[in-house]
Amino acid sequence: MKKTILTSLLVLGGLSAKAQSYVGYLTDNYSGVNGLIANPANITDSRFKTDINIAGASTFFSNDYYGLKLGDVVTSDFDFDTDGKKYPKDSNNFFGNADVLGPSFMFNLTPTSSLAIFTRGRVGYNVNKINGNTFESISNDFDENEDLLIDEDDVYLTANAWAEVGVTYARVLLNKDQHFLKGGISLKYLQGLGNAYASGKNVTIDYDADGTPLSGGQTTGSIESTGEVNYGHSDNIDDNFEDFEVEIVDGATGFGADLGVVYEWRPDYASYASNDGSNTFKHLNKYKLKFALSISDIGSINYKNGTQNTYDITGTVNEDDFENEDNLEDLLNNLYTQTGSSSSEKFALPTALHFNVDYSLNKSFYLNLNTDFSLRSNTKVNSNRIPTMVSFTPRYESKWFSFYMPVSLIQGSGAQWGAGFRAGPLYIGSGSVMSLLLSDNSKAADVYAGLKIPVYHGKPKDRDGDGIVNRKDDCPDEFGPAENNGCPWPDTDGDEVVDKDDKCPEEAGEVMNNGCPLVDSDGDDVLDEDDKCPNEPGAAENEGCPWPDTDNDGVLDKNDECPNEMGTVANKGCPEAPEVTEEVQKQLNDYAKTILFNSGKASIKSESTAVLVDIISILKEYPDAKFTVEGHTDSIGSKATNQKLSESRAMSVRDFLIKNGIDPSRLTAVGFGEDKPIASNMYKDGRAQNRRVEINLVK
Template sequence: MKKLILTGILLMFMVYGKAQSYMGFLTDNYSGVHGVISNPANIVDSRFKTDINLVGVSAFAGNDYYGVSFSDIFDDDYEFEDDAKRFPEDKNNLIGNVDVLGPAFMFNINEKNSIAVYTRARAFYNVNGVNGETLESLIDDLDDDISFNINQGDLYASANAWAEVGVSYARVLMNKEEHFLKGGITLKYLQGLGTAYARGTGLGVAFDADITTGNGSVTTLGEAAYGYSENLEEDLEDVEIVNGSSGVGVDLGFVYEWRRDYKEYTSTDSKGKAFTPKDINKYKLKFGLSLTDLGSISYDDGTEERYNFNNTLTQNDFEDIDIDELERFYGTPILVEAEKAVLPTALHANVDWNINHKFYLNFNTDFSLTSKEKTNRSRIANVVSLTPRFESKWFSFYSPLSLVQHSGFQWGAGLRAGPLYVGSGSILSLLVSDQSKAADVYVGLKVPVYQSRPKDKDGDGVLDKVDECPEKAGPEENFGCPWPDTDGDTVLDKDDKCPEEAGEVDNNGCPWPDTDGDSLLDKDDNCPDVAGPVENQGCPWPDRDSDGVLDKDDNCPDVAGTVANNGCPEVTEEVQKTLNEYAKTILFDSGKSSIKAESDQVLKDIISILNEYPTAKFTVEGHTDSAGSAKLNQRLSDARANAVKNYLIENGIDQFRLSAIGYGEDRPIATNKTRAGRAQNRRVEINLVKQ
């Protein structure tokens, strides 16, 4: 009996495993068709043109009751029941799976659509609610034939195997600069290969040993049900696939990428169509969310047997119980239709950080959505993992660090080298820990066909996909074509405002015009819209005073004059007469050259007239009568002429326009014999100097 119980315990707890498959490998952007396992959206915008899986196997084993040292189990003297560490709880749980991915392929229909088809065989087994604390006491007491009690309580166990054929479709839902979203769905046809399950309520065993006779009694308690598919009813060696054992399953998933640096790898052709290389990862952060294994398998001819275990047996009878002879001790079971096998439905969340083009850090969590306290439910263990990885087209290496429900911390490693992928989510923790509770491994072969590197034949940095001149280098802004110079004036058409007419570099490729037709180009013409002589920088000569004499020839450009007088006003005889009439009225003190005050107005009138002829020169002449000596008269006439001249200069008349001379009594204009005549001879005249 001791051997039977220990063997059962060992088998139960060593099949515990993380139900996740291919730990670490699925975080790789080069996992290809494997991407549909965790999220069907992964296959679109893939780094593969197509990816063909030949075969891949992933298996997991472990438990939350026994912890072992991986290196010790190979020692010849290792005794499992004595050397393994035990971790009993009131509810120990175990889960296990084997995942075989058979022939499978994915390919991109176009930039926005991808499909995958795969074949897969899977097996799950779960035992939940084993009372490890009671089990612990049982193991310690088995060496002594003494009484013991097992108070198991409720217990659920199931084993399911099936094959599936899946068809996945994924599509890009949004591609808008920094934001990229894709979604996918997988529809699966499920072929059941067999199911077996058991559940118990209030289970217990009480062993009352009889040391004297060696034949104690065993009291069993509780109710239980055992269900199985038709093909498991007889000997397992004769298991066959039965009709009516099928179902459907669905996976759904979405992936969002934050493409911070989208401008660095986005090219646009002349029609405005954007292009991004297919062979590189474009995201800085990627977020994935998926729901997998929605569905179940029905076994039409499956049977469930229900027993009431409330009975007392002898020790010998209890040890002789066979699973096929339960009715011998507990009566005829109640037979009902077997429960359908529910798939291990799970929610997966994933965040991937692109540290640079080769190194990544992935955070992933897998959360079971199936209850471990319901009948015939396959389930995964909840897992949180952090996986750093190095990733390139032909080689990747990753090392997941995980916290696994019931099994604690696991540390693994894996690699992908071209067609080969191999790894384990627990290999490193197995090597360093003396109480490992889980182990897993996977290996497989595939035929990857990678997206090719976009070509750039002319090496101008513009990919041929958007290069309108792929054989000739040109700038990106001209879509890979060299800028033309249609008119051959060395100014490229992009900068040439007259691309079809040769011109000057300084005039943006246009010839300099001569708008006014005066033979002087506008660039040198100060008056480009009005014809003018070259010597005046293309401007017409002005005539500011409008006297018909151009300013360049006008000695008085601001005062109207006559052509004959070079543009200056002419002093007419009438003006000359007026001047002298004014001048003759200038009064001096008797016998002196000082001008009397009452002559100021006359002098101002003279100044006003002189200002009207700014270029005319005048002589101020002084005259006397014949009274007195001729010498004195001469001196007096000089003094009086200069006195008038000085007065005029002091009041604004240019000194270079005036001269003064005294004639004394030499030029009388009347007789000196009369007082009236002498008065006329005492005078000052202002006469024009003829040029």
């Protein structure tokens, strides 16, 4: 009874293979052909000429039900049933995998592209969402005389083994200054080795220890169940889920693919480029910061000869009938109702998205952050998936030795601490070994190891130190530039200007004249090659040509303020301006004295506008002359008032003249009040003459 019920529970539990491989090791730039597991772009522009993996294996197990300390396990009296810690709950999970990288190798096709061929074997299984309380009751001192209720609701299960043969191609997509980008793709032929899966919908099992009466007053247990069970498997599994044999299954094939890109930020890119423009530093990591993005395991396997059956398990059977069935398939067929039958579902690979950031502290120490996200649903029938996982891995890295200690957070298993190393051809490690040794409640365990034949890039040789490697240097023992294939340029005439730059290679000349002798035909100290008038002496400022005098007034155009109008030297090449005569001065003042103001104010009467326009016309005839606008008053009123009024009236006239086109720099305004009368203030006529404005030439 115990065995068969437990088997039923395992079948009805959900399974989706959640697995990680080579934790820590795949962050290493010297992981070689193994690196294609994480990202197919890793194989190009690598530190390898070629890398041959002989064999490598990784195995992984994790759960959220059972925890232990590795040190306790090695003691002779450790009991898994009683000494470990158990955490039963309504939905517990168990998952694991094995990943074997068989003979595989990578090599460079060109300096910017690489190819790899690999073989790989994989197994994945998982029990998901099993009721931990039920599992504990069954596995730990189960009493068949006690009732038992199992409530599993909707559950899923899948287990699969398969082999891969693949080819990876990667190439450099961009290499410009500090930006470097490469991409890669892996194409995989898949061979199925065995597959079984099941799912349950609204599954419950109620075991009543004495619920069925027998003859003679005896009783036996009754099993009442509800729900629907879907069960499928490949044809190499006969009648019992437990009879799982890994073997090549006829008609079980498929195709898969991995895609990836890697971007590197190389702020010191100039120090990694040789003088011939090529990048020959294949032996060195050149990035400060690296970002990698990949999608793995796109594809599926079709088990063409596989079968899938659906059963309605609603009903009640007695314990004796239940125990008499030999295997799970007989139990389902004989005791429950089959409601459907078809070919098995395709097995879906555990498609996942991976993002990786690697930071270089220096040439030997690195910090890595890696995240894995499943792209498969945990409710899809016959589908594998990986757990969400975040890992932080500090590492020391060199050509022949690397050491890393990953710290990971795994969905359902919590934090894990591991360690690993690579020493030449050997790599070994675990993503959880430190947790197993130090924690008394570790819920995960993994280990990996492998052997390979690495062939690394060496430092390029450059005997003459001219930045051109010997194999590309036409003169490997003599320093020379890249433009001349590593050979020095000749200097035939010995003038220290090499022939490639010498415009007169057979005649010694001056460095400043591109190897040619200096020539100045007109003797004006401007060399002919720079002289626009080589046969006519001129000024260096005028490119060796004489300065022109367009108006022939004896003032060169460069100094002539009126180059197209004959003038005088004294007036900077411009004609002399007309002089203001006494007659003109008198006319101005005759006009100015007629300007009328509003009584006691500085505002000009409108009838004076015509006079002011005449004054403006006269001023414009003498554009270089400057004038003062003077205001005067009679002696009526206080002296201070008269002074202020005279200044305001002078300023009003000046403002009018400026507003109507006279340059402000030509005019000043001043008031004299009653200080300069031109007639007696005793009489009305005299006072009228004293109230005036004058416009006088500034001499």
